[in-house]
Amino acid sequence: MNIRENIIHIASTLPAGVRLVAVSKTKPAACIEEAYAGGQRVFGENRPQEMAAKYQVLPKDIEWHLIGQLQEKNVKYIASFVSLIHSVDSLRLLEKIDKEAAKHDRRIDCLLEFHIAEEATKSGLTLEEAEALLRSDIYPALKHVRLVGVMGIATYTDDREQIRREFRHLHDIFVHLRETYFAGEDSFKELSMGMSGDYDLAIEEGSTLVRIGTAIFGEREYHKTN
Ligand SMILES: *Cc1c(COP(=O)(O)O)cnc(C)c1O
Numbered sequence: 285m286n287i288r289e290n291i292i293h294i295a296s297t298l299p300a301g302v303r304l305v306a307v308s309k310t311k312p313a314a315c316i317e318e319a320y321a322g323g324q325r326v327f328g329e330n331r332p333q334e335m336a337a338k339y340q341v342l343p344k345d346i347e348w349h350l351i352g353q354l355q356e357k358n359v360k361y362i363a364s365f366v367s368l369i370h371s372v373d374s375l376r377l378l379e380k381i382d383k384e385a386a387k388h389d390r391r392i393d394c395l396l397e398f399h400i401a402e403e404a405t406k407s408g409l410t411l412e413e414a415e416a417l418l419r420s421d422i423y424p425a426l427k428h429v430r431l432v433g434v435m436g437i438a439t440y441t442d443d444r445e446q447i448r449r450e451f452r453h454l455h456d457i458f459v460h461l462r463e464t465y466f467a468g469e470d471s472f473k474e475l476s477m478g479m480s481g482d483y484d485l486a487i488e489e490g491s492t493l494v495r496i497g498t499a500i501f502g503e504r505e506y507h508k509t510n
Contacts, residue, residue: 285502287315291322294496302487305349305476307497309334310504313341319500320346328370328495332358339365351435351476351495353407356380363387369394370435370476370495373409375417378429385428393432395476398457400450401439408436411457418465431466433474433492434458438482447482451489458490 295304305328308316316327316338325345329335330352339348339362347367354371362369363384372378372394385392396417399408409417417423436454438447458475466472478486480499487494497504 287318287501288322290500291319291324294499295323298494299487302491303493305351305493305495306500307351307479307495308338308501309352309497311501313338315501316342316346326367328497332361335366336361349495359384363390363392366392368392368432368474370493371395371397371407372431373397373407375420375422378417378426379422382426382428391428391430393430393471395433395435395474396431396461398434398436398454400436400454402446403439406437406439411460414457414461418461430471432471433476434461435476435493437479438477438486444482444485448485448489451477451482451486451491455490 291306298304303326304324305326306319306324307328309330320343326347326349328349328351329338332350332354335348335350348365349368349370350362350366351370354369354377356377359380369381369392378394381392381394396414397408398414399406399410434454434457438450441447454477455475462472474492475490476493476495477491478494480496483494483496
Protein backbone atom coordinates (compact mmCIF):
# COMPACT_ATOMS: atom_id res chain seq x y z
CA MET A 285 0.00 0.00 0.00
CA ASN A 286 1.49 3.35 -0.99
CA ILE A 287 -0.45 5.68 1.26
CA ARG A 288 0.96 8.85 -0.20
CA GLU A 289 0.03 7.85 -3.76
CA ASN A 290 -3.43 6.72 -2.65
CA ILE A 291 -4.08 10.08 -1.05
CA ILE A 292 -2.90 12.00 -4.09
CA HIS A 293 -4.95 9.82 -6.41
CA ILE A 294 -8.19 9.95 -4.42
CA ALA A 295 -7.90 13.67 -3.74
CA SER A 296 -7.46 14.27 -7.48
CA THR A 297 -10.73 12.47 -8.26
CA LEU A 298 -12.90 14.47 -5.84
CA PRO A 299 -14.97 17.28 -7.33
CA ALA A 300 -14.72 20.81 -5.95
CA GLY A 301 -16.78 21.14 -2.79
CA VAL A 302 -16.07 17.62 -1.55
CA ARG A 303 -13.49 17.24 1.21
CA LEU A 304 -11.62 14.08 2.06
CA VAL A 305 -11.55 12.82 5.63
CA ALA A 306 -8.76 10.21 5.76
CA VAL A 307 -9.96 7.61 8.26
CA SER A 308 -6.85 6.54 10.13
CA LYS A 309 -8.43 4.60 13.01
CA THR A 310 -6.27 1.66 14.17
CA LYS A 311 -3.39 2.84 11.97
CA PRO A 312 -0.14 4.06 13.55
CA ALA A 313 1.02 7.68 13.47
CA ALA A 314 3.61 6.75 10.82
CA CYS A 315 0.80 6.00 8.35
CA ILE A 316 -0.75 9.40 9.06
CA GLU A 317 2.61 11.02 8.40
CA GLU A 318 2.73 9.37 4.97
CA ALA A 319 -0.71 10.71 4.15
CA TYR A 320 0.35 14.10 5.48
CA ALA A 321 3.32 14.02 3.11
CA GLY A 322 0.79 13.57 0.31
CA GLY A 323 -0.88 16.82 1.36
CA GLN A 324 -3.68 15.40 3.52
CA ARG A 325 -4.63 17.48 6.56
CA VAL A 326 -8.03 16.12 7.66
CA PHE A 327 -8.07 12.83 9.56
CA GLY A 328 -10.94 10.84 11.06
CA GLU A 329 -10.74 8.64 14.14
CA ASN A 330 -13.41 6.72 16.02
CA ARG A 331 -11.85 6.40 19.47
CA PRO A 332 -11.29 9.55 21.50
CA GLN A 333 -8.27 8.29 23.42
CA GLU A 334 -6.57 7.02 20.28
CA MET A 335 -7.23 10.35 18.57
CA ALA A 336 -5.82 12.29 21.53
CA ALA A 337 -2.65 10.17 21.55
CA LYS A 338 -2.10 10.81 17.83
CA TYR A 339 -2.85 14.52 18.23
CA GLN A 340 -0.04 14.73 20.79
CA VAL A 341 2.65 13.42 18.43
CA LEU A 342 1.56 14.71 15.01
CA PRO A 343 1.74 18.13 13.30
CA LYS A 344 -0.57 20.73 14.79
CA ASP A 345 -2.08 21.83 11.48
CA ILE A 346 -3.97 18.54 11.23
CA GLU A 347 -7.76 18.85 11.47
CA TRP A 348 -9.11 16.01 13.62
CA HIS A 349 -12.61 14.64 13.04
CA LEU A 350 -14.29 12.25 15.44
CA ILE A 351 -16.44 9.94 13.31
CA GLY A 352 -17.36 7.06 15.64
CA GLN A 353 -19.85 6.72 18.43
CA LEU A 354 -18.90 9.02 21.28
CA GLN A 355 -19.65 8.36 24.93
CA GLU A 356 -20.23 11.37 27.13
CA LYS A 357 -17.49 10.42 29.53
CA ASN A 358 -14.93 10.48 26.69
CA VAL A 359 -15.64 13.96 25.33
CA LYS A 360 -13.03 15.40 27.68
CA TYR A 361 -10.18 13.68 25.82
CA ILE A 362 -10.82 15.59 22.60
CA ALA A 363 -12.59 18.82 23.56
CA SER A 364 -9.45 20.96 23.46
CA PHE A 365 -8.57 20.23 19.83
CA VAL A 366 -11.25 18.35 17.82
CA SER A 367 -12.37 20.19 14.66
CA LEU A 368 -15.59 18.36 13.87
CA ILE A 369 -17.62 15.69 15.65
CA HIS A 370 -19.63 13.72 13.04
CA SER A 371 -21.53 11.49 15.43
CA VAL A 372 -23.87 13.49 17.63
CA ASP A 373 -26.85 11.22 18.30
CA SER A 374 -28.49 12.75 21.36
CA LEU A 375 -29.20 16.06 23.07
CA ARG A 376 -27.38 14.79 26.15
CA LEU A 377 -24.22 14.24 24.16
CA LEU A 378 -24.51 17.69 22.60
CA GLU A 379 -24.92 19.20 26.09
CA LYS A 380 -21.82 17.36 27.25
CA ILE A 381 -19.78 18.58 24.26
CA ASP A 382 -20.97 22.12 24.98
CA LYS A 383 -19.88 21.84 28.60
CA GLU A 384 -16.43 20.49 27.75
CA ALA A 385 -15.91 23.02 24.96
CA ALA A 386 -16.74 25.83 27.38
CA LYS A 387 -13.88 24.72 29.64
CA HIS A 388 -11.50 25.40 26.76
CA ASP A 389 -13.29 28.56 25.68
CA ARG A 390 -14.05 26.97 22.31
CA ARG A 391 -17.04 26.33 20.11
CA ILE A 392 -17.03 22.83 18.62
CA ASP A 393 -18.64 22.12 15.26
CA CYS A 394 -20.84 19.03 15.17
CA LEU A 395 -22.96 16.99 12.78
CA LEU A 396 -26.18 15.20 13.67
CA GLU A 397 -25.83 11.51 12.85
CA PHE A 398 -28.86 9.88 11.23
CA HIS A 399 -29.79 6.25 11.09
CA ILE A 400 -30.22 5.61 7.35
CA ALA A 401 -29.14 1.97 7.05
CA GLU A 402 -31.44 -1.00 7.33
CA GLU A 403 -29.21 -2.74 9.91
CA ALA A 404 -30.53 -2.14 13.43
CA THR A 405 -26.97 -2.04 14.75
CA LYS A 406 -25.98 1.22 13.10
CA SER A 407 -26.45 4.19 15.37
CA GLY A 408 -28.02 7.54 14.68
CA LEU A 409 -31.13 9.63 15.11
CA THR A 410 -34.47 9.39 13.38
CA LEU A 411 -35.78 12.60 11.83
CA GLU A 412 -38.35 12.79 14.61
CA GLU A 413 -35.68 12.60 17.31
CA ALA A 414 -33.55 15.22 15.57
CA GLU A 415 -36.46 17.62 15.32
CA ALA A 416 -37.25 17.12 19.01
CA LEU A 417 -33.63 18.01 19.76
CA LEU A 418 -33.73 21.12 17.58
CA ARG A 419 -37.02 22.28 19.08
CA SER A 420 -36.03 21.70 22.69
CA ASP A 421 -35.45 24.63 25.06
CA ILE A 422 -32.00 23.33 25.81
CA TYR A 423 -30.49 23.36 22.33
CA PRO A 424 -30.63 27.14 21.68
CA ALA A 425 -28.90 27.77 25.02
CA LEU A 426 -25.80 25.80 23.99
CA LYS A 427 -23.27 28.45 23.02
CA HIS A 428 -20.18 26.27 22.71
CA VAL A 429 -21.41 23.93 19.98
CA ARG A 430 -22.51 24.66 16.44
CA LEU A 431 -24.43 22.24 14.24
CA VAL A 432 -23.00 22.43 10.72
CA GLY A 433 -24.71 19.50 8.99
CA VAL A 434 -25.57 15.82 9.06
CA MET A 435 -23.84 12.45 8.78
CA GLY A 436 -24.92 8.91 7.95
CA ILE A 437 -23.62 5.43 7.22
CA ALA A 438 -25.29 3.38 4.47
CA THR A 439 -26.07 -0.31 4.76
CA TYR A 440 -23.12 -2.66 4.20
CA THR A 441 -24.42 -4.31 1.02
CA ASP A 442 -23.58 -4.96 -2.64
CA ASP A 443 -26.93 -3.48 -3.62
CA ARG A 444 -25.80 -0.13 -5.03
CA GLU A 445 -29.35 1.06 -5.63
CA GLN A 446 -30.17 0.58 -1.97
CA ILE A 447 -27.08 2.54 -0.94
CA ARG A 448 -28.04 5.31 -3.33
CA ARG A 449 -31.56 5.45 -1.88
CA GLU A 450 -30.14 5.75 1.62
CA PHE A 451 -27.80 8.59 0.62
CA ARG A 452 -30.66 10.33 -1.17
CA HIS A 453 -32.75 10.00 1.98
CA LEU A 454 -29.98 11.63 4.04
CA HIS A 455 -29.71 14.42 1.49
CA ASP A 456 -33.46 15.02 1.81
CA ILE A 457 -33.14 15.19 5.61
CA PHE A 458 -30.27 17.64 5.25
CA VAL A 459 -32.25 19.95 2.96
CA HIS A 460 -35.32 19.75 5.18
CA LEU A 461 -33.38 20.68 8.33
CA ARG A 462 -31.49 23.43 6.56
CA GLU A 463 -34.67 25.04 5.32
CA THR A 464 -36.65 24.54 8.52
CA TYR A 465 -34.13 25.22 11.30
CA PHE A 466 -31.07 26.83 9.75
CA ALA A 467 -32.49 29.24 7.18
CA GLY A 468 -29.98 32.02 6.60
CA GLU A 469 -27.19 30.18 8.43
CA ASP A 470 -24.54 29.50 5.82
CA SER A 471 -22.56 27.39 8.26
CA PHE A 472 -25.10 24.54 8.05
CA LYS A 473 -23.62 23.05 4.89
CA GLU A 474 -21.97 19.68 5.54
CA LEU A 475 -23.32 16.35 4.34
CA SER A 476 -20.95 13.65 5.60
CA MET A 477 -21.56 10.44 3.68
CA GLY A 478 -19.55 7.93 1.68
CA MET A 479 -16.80 5.46 2.62
CA SER A 480 -14.26 3.47 0.56
CA GLY A 481 -16.86 1.26 -1.10
CA ASP A 482 -19.55 3.82 -1.82
CA TYR A 483 -18.12 7.33 -1.91
CA ASP A 484 -18.68 7.65 -5.66
CA LEU A 485 -22.43 7.24 -5.07
CA ALA A 486 -22.33 9.56 -2.07
CA ILE A 487 -20.76 12.30 -4.17
CA GLU A 488 -23.41 11.87 -6.85
CA GLU A 489 -26.02 12.33 -4.11
CA GLY A 490 -24.48 15.53 -2.75
CA SER A 491 -21.84 14.56 -0.19
CA THR A 492 -19.48 17.31 0.99
CA LEU A 493 -17.33 15.13 3.28
CA VAL A 494 -16.27 11.60 2.31
CA ARG A 495 -14.77 9.42 5.05
CA ILE A 496 -12.28 7.05 3.46
CA GLY A 497 -10.09 4.57 5.30
CA THR A 498 -9.41 1.26 3.58
CA ALA A 499 -8.88 2.71 0.10
CA ILE A 500 -6.07 4.87 1.53
CA PHE A 501 -4.50 2.84 4.33
CA GLY A 502 -5.42 -0.74 3.39
CA GLU A 503 -7.48 -3.22 5.37
CA ARG A 504 -7.87 -2.91 9.11
CA GLU A 505 -7.77 -5.85 11.49
CA TYR A 506 -11.51 -5.99 11.95
CA HIS A 507 -14.88 -5.32 10.29
CA LYS A 508 -15.39 -1.84 8.87
CA THR A 509 -18.06 -0.28 11.03
CA ASN A 510 -15.81 0.12 14.00
C1 LIG B 1 -14.29 3.18 9.57
C2 LIG B 1 -15.25 4.21 9.14
C3 LIG B 1 -15.14 4.79 7.86
C4 LIG B 1 -14.14 4.37 6.81
O1 LIG B 1 -14.49 3.12 6.26
P1 LIG B 1 -13.69 2.49 5.01
O2 LIG B 1 -14.62 1.49 4.47
O3 LIG B 1 -12.44 1.90 5.58
O4 LIG B 1 -13.40 3.59 4.06
C5 LIG B 1 -16.04 5.81 7.55
N1 LIG B 1 -16.97 6.23 8.43
C6 LIG B 1 -17.09 5.69 9.67
C7 LIG B 1 -18.12 6.22 10.58
C8 LIG B 1 -16.24 4.67 10.06
O5 LIG B 1 -16.38 4.15 11.28
